[in-house]
Amino acid sequence: MHEEQKKTGPVMELDSMGLEARRGRGRGRGRGRGNPILVSSSSLTSNEAASVGGDSMFSVSQQLSSMKVSGSSGASSASGFSEGSGMSGVSAAKAEIIKPLKPLPFGTLGKRIKLRTNYFKLALKSNPTVHRYEVEISRLGSNFRINRDNMRMIFWQAVEENRNFFGNTYALVYDDSRCFFTTEQLELHNGEINLSVTVGQRPIQLVVRIRYTASFTLDISGRNFLPNGVLQFLDGLLTQNVRNMLCAIFLRFFKAESCSREPPTFYPYGQCIYLIATDAARDRRFKQTIGPGLEAWNGLYGAVKIGSSNKLLYNCDVTTALFARQRFNLINIYVEILHARRPNDRFLREMNDENLARNLSIDGWNRQQLMAASKRLILAYIVQVFRESLQLCVTYGDDRATARHYRFVAVGKPATTVRFDYVSTDEVTNREVRVVMTVEEYFRRIKGINLFYPNLPVIHVGSSARKIHIPMELLATSVTPQKIRRNLSEFERSQLVRFSCYSPRERVERTRELMDRQNIEESDFLRQYGITIDLEFLKVNGRVLKPPDIATEREDHDRYKVVSVVDGSWKLEKFTECHRAMVFCVVSVDGCFQRKENVSLTAVSYRAPDFKSDAFRAYASV
Template sequence: MASGLKLTEFVKRPSLGTKGKRIRVRANFFEVTGIPEANIHHYDVTITPDVPPALNRRVFKRLEELERNNGLGDVRPIFDGRKNIFTAKPLPFGETTTFDINIPEDDGVTSTKRPPRSFKIKIKKVNTINMEELRRFLESKSELTPNCLTAIMALDVLVRHHPSMTYTTVGRSFYTPEGSQALFGGVEVWQGYYQSVRPAPNSMMINIDLSATAFYEGGPLVQMILKLLNRRSADELRRGISDRDRLKLEKSLKKLKIKVTHRGDTVAKRRFKILKITNTPASSTKFDVGDGQTTDVASYFQKTYNMRLNYPFLPCVVIRKENYLPMEVCDVIEGQRHVRKLNERQTADMIKFTCQQPHMRANKIKRGIEILNYRQNPYLQQFGMKVSSEMMVVNARVLPIPTLQYHPSSREASFNPRDGQWNLRDKKVATGATLGSWAVIAFGGERDMGMQAINHFIRELITTCQDTGMNIPTRNPPISYANPHGDIEASIKQAWVRAGNAAKNKPQLILCILPNTGVGLYAEIKRVSDTVIGVATQCVQSKHMFSAKKQYCANVCLKMNVKLGGMNSFILPAEVPFISDKPTILMGADVTHPGPGDTTRPSIAALCASMDSKASRYAASIRYQTGRQEMITDLASMCKELLKTFYQTCGKKPERILFYRDGVSEERKRIEREIVSRELSLSRKLLIHSNLTFICKVMLAQGTSRPTHYHVLLDENAFTPDSLQTLSYNLCYVFARCTRAVSLVPPVYYAHLVCARARFHSRGENWNDTEGTSEESTGSALTFGTVKPELQKVMYFM
């Protein structure tokens, strides 16, 4: 690579694509019909002490209230919540100034014991943004300059400032309780609206989309705990709360903000934060009232407030040392974001809320436009910015459907799918694997999983696999039962030995029948099979085993075949010439991060690469790195590892490389593109003998259609837009574990699956603790195993 390689955020495309059927579609983009004409003034702001953006905005709002028509003049600045202020005209103080601001506690109540918080705000002039330069860029008359990027950022801050100061804000989205829906366990999902300003030919656009996040339900705390413990009434808790339930409550309620209902209006405004809950009920939770006297909380409330507790058998919440409140006098304050991990039932409810038909999403986006009310926004009016309230109607193309190939002996060996999906009827996999040495473990008792049902399922699975083109000479694998709460590693090792002894050959696969959908058992099975024994495993749920449906068995067959080195389908070489003409490798990279608040677990980076001329078989490489670090620190060695595997598999070095990089969020795209550019430079030094095309995938909010958007950062393979778009689209039809087109190119999809699998390779993780808070994790005690060499060259992660 030439040392002078220049990477920019936008690479000019050589031309526009023309292939496919032309159509017109409505898109969730809204045109900026009036871009500010006057230059915009950019200021740096430093707020001391350093606090989160939500509190920064409160401080800034207080500054506006106190200094309007004084220190700020008649200017209405816009603020990004962190470091940047933009104004439509210069602020009156010149280059720099400092303000001292006091704000009360967040409940608006101050006293001698609770003085207001003091902040110092330093504002310094940074630059004047030339808006004419942005207009020239949009008209393709000049390059994208740093000034243009700052102008785009200023417009982005402008459209988000008013809703961010008015509504609950998370990242680029603001949320309202309007239309909220209760989830299980005292949690509700709020509708959010996402905004992002984007450049387009000859204009600026605003992308508006939907988002959703979980909040705690407001209202009586007693109702919250009933929902957390899945009880219908508090009377069910008269006999007390078990230690397990108490710990569950304490984890769920810790740091939750509440207000009291038993005192006057002034105190009712006070907000308290729950530190923990007592081991004892209110009737026997005692404290010192002075003069060496003690009393219990229930008696204190009866004497002091003439209030007889309805639920003296419930524990108290602790808000300060020796400061107890009965649960029935506490209300949960609305609008608190739920940052803990959702359990499986909550996640399922969340998916139902967010998964909607395009027309329903479009209607909700229109509602978002009404809430945003751009026309009446005083900040937009001040800058002279106008936004259309109608969705853009744009030109689009439906690309030709590729021709899929199955085994020549199939009745339907070559066909074009319809509507992005198909089935395996009359088809045999392109290359069927042979399964000769295997065993079955049923995790449960014989009363729950009868041997007759297991044998019926195995017969149905074998028949389906053989009809689909696999070869299974061992039709009676050894079957054993194991305790799902016992020593999983010992159980799998025993099954491995039994498989080898029965077939007189090295075991290839262990089929595991699971009793439920819990993650803990599945995680331990994969840790042991991937990193301890080195054997492929296929897990099935007992509910599917009992029904033994043909379609389910066919889906299991697809996974088993590729785990054993087979190939399910491929595309005609003429339709993917880039990967069939010359030795070519496709690579996909992804990074996943620990949950919110988790400061102990690592981030996981994965790289997947194709290993054949049909780009149907893949190998993977994994690295664990510092938590929340987006850059793949060991990318060069990961590339080297997979290039070596490619050479060993194909006998040739790749002449061309197509690299898809996942993990770049729209919210942090500018920062993360810089990171990806550094990755590109590092990998380019290693891949010096191959032509490289490097593509960065940006994941938008779900939108009204497919969510994936690709940016080309480097192209040494001279792709035309048609050839690159068609190749990426066609690849989505050969994702190995289903018979439908997916919305993400397989190399990246596989890398995402590898990251998810690598999370299970840790020893010491309590996967069953779904209620635990990420911030209380024991991640520092985790140790991660390495995938065994015999699995690294096959698609074990499917």
Template sequence: EEKAPDVDLAPVSKKGLAHPARPGAGTVGKKVMIRANHFLVNVADNNLFHYDVSINPESKSRAVNREVLSELIKLHGKTSLGGKLPAYDGRKSLYTAGSLPFESEEFSVTLVDPEKKDKEKAEREYKITIRIAGRTDLYHLQQFLKGRQRDMPQETIQVLDVVLRESPSWNYVTVSRSFFSTTFGHRGDIGEGLECWRGYYQSLRPTQMGLSLNIDISATSFFKPVTVVQFVLEFLNLRDTSRPLTDRDRVKIKKALRGVRVETNHQEDQIRRYKITGITPVPMSQLIFPVDERGTRMSVVQYFMQRYKYNLQYTSWPCLQSGSDARPVYLPMEVLCPCLLRHI
């Protein structure tokens, strides 16, 4: 009976591959010093602990979550948290070098919400639950870096990456895995109400010399720090502000500003923030809405004059809209400024 020829089967996964070791360093030539965008990172030999974080009421904003955790650390850092300075990813995970003095604990903090009107509503209470999720030791990472282990401990790399992002996340504007600031260079005008900011991207990489922090330059667009009216004038390239906006103009504005958070500027002592959900189909001069439970109706123009003594000028333009279609909040463009946000 004829035997089948021997066939080298491919490994079932990359983990089965044994890469050949480097035979040695070069011995010929001249040594030169070069600059590279890599920086060696030394890590203390300490166990890393992973904790699940649950915040109630839940927020989709990393900035709000970080504010909540920051307040928690201020109140309980030296007591209940055992003097630890945790690294937080802004979502569900928190990491510490060494364990916290508990496996599960619930805390309560109160923050001032700038989007609310009166003082009573301005304070919001948050419940934070911190629960042990796992432990990561650095042994496997050290073995991998020394070439004694084939599998890269990706989870450990991710934990250290979160730790290295902690400080810049507080000091700079974070977009995905990059950090931006006006201190990094000139803000370049790119038209249509936008400007370009410089920043940098960072990533932790294992190398033959050890852990390396890779840093690359990056850039992205932000809204200019101008009023919404000024943004619209530049965005649509308008000169005549007295004529009504066309349906095409309205659609373009809606696409550009939907989801953007804006701040009011018609009250010096009170700034409120809103998230834009749409734009009204009719000019501001035609917008009438109920102002009380008795059904009293008033135009937006009348309301601003009566409530704030503010004479609206761009009455032929539509209002931006916040809230839902059932309970809309009408926002005249001339009393709004975009918050510091990247243009998406």
């Protein structure tokens, strides 16, 4: 018996579909390689009822269920399997090779319909050779951490300054991180090259190191799967007209002289691209205010898949994410934080009247609330160059000044009380002169700006070591898209869910419009690699089955009430007796945030009335 088993070779294990056995020590993910499984012919004629997959699958499942696993050694021993052997009871003479089972025929019940899916067909006209290169960006003499937005900007600036080296721009596919693909093999010395790039308003010398890693041929004929590297390339290729900063569809506000250009249309983040919606009528439905200084943006999530007929498909769907509002003044954020639901008339009158605005201030408790709310908003966005922070910019000065970004640190005291040493140079003696002045005096005397709200707190920006105090009314959020990745409050989460829930028809319309805005059909990158996309939604056959009836238990527990389902819905009736609320509470917060007033909450408890009484009906009608 054992001699016969040893002839069958090493232990084989079933792949994820259970149709084929593989050699080796795979982890159940179908990555092994080996020979087909050998099963005795007697198992094919079993009289037992077959499970899903046929008779052979039933025999295999029976043997698997009889296995005994040892906890100490991890080896299995049973009548079905023995140590170092194949299946027991299987002789080499009677063994047969089982071919993969054909799929079962489609059902015949229900009405036939056509279903529209969020898949699009991709056609590959040629089989180009693609070369993969690694990218590493570093700073000489110091550690340098950088996020994907800046990596994208630095890489494409290096491409722009070295066009002869990189060749055709439309052949470059960059993943905004550590690798890029191209059809042209670059001329590298010893397999790598270092390029020097100077970026930023304050020049920073960076080194872009490029190293060759591998090549592959883009060919999917007769294949039902693709390696992760090829899928990564295809995912980046389909959105490269958005990610490539040298294209007209994406223009980055990094240099001061670029501020007069047309703003970008999409913002790429991972496998998603988000529409940067403006205040135009056609863009308003793609964004929604969620909280103080927060907006929800619509975008597209895309991934390349291999269909059942070994065809390339592009899966695309609408996605929603939270962003900081662009170029939004901090005064407006202050109003939304302290008066999120409904600013009272007195507060609005003081905000808009110049004489009353100069006396507008907040007490210590409200300053703490503002600080806590600002931290929840501002310390959420990740800027890996320095630390967690939201990028701010000033609203005064020339284009170069407004293009500079500052990092939020803290909320300070009013501009009329914060003092610092102002250092100037005497024109006669050419010596340094130190003058102690307030922030309000500095902007009035040096900058020529009369603050509209001098008693509102200043914002501490920059770093903890170097204190830079700027009045709140002179700061705004950056025009650069900033994705928020913090935990949302219950109210913000409910607003986000409400905005991101669409009917199937509306989801199709949004997907269609966003793909038209992306202009993917005319992408020069797809044309370079010989790929075309059909923007018609892929249609598949389906059937509408009769829904089952719903049976609910009645009060007598003897009979069941059957409820008919029509178009996926049914009439709601009294199925369960709910408990009646006996006590409820009313909380009044009206006017609690008025100037120089503390929060006063009035809570009154009432006993729930009899909802069926005439007195309650009269009260409800009033």
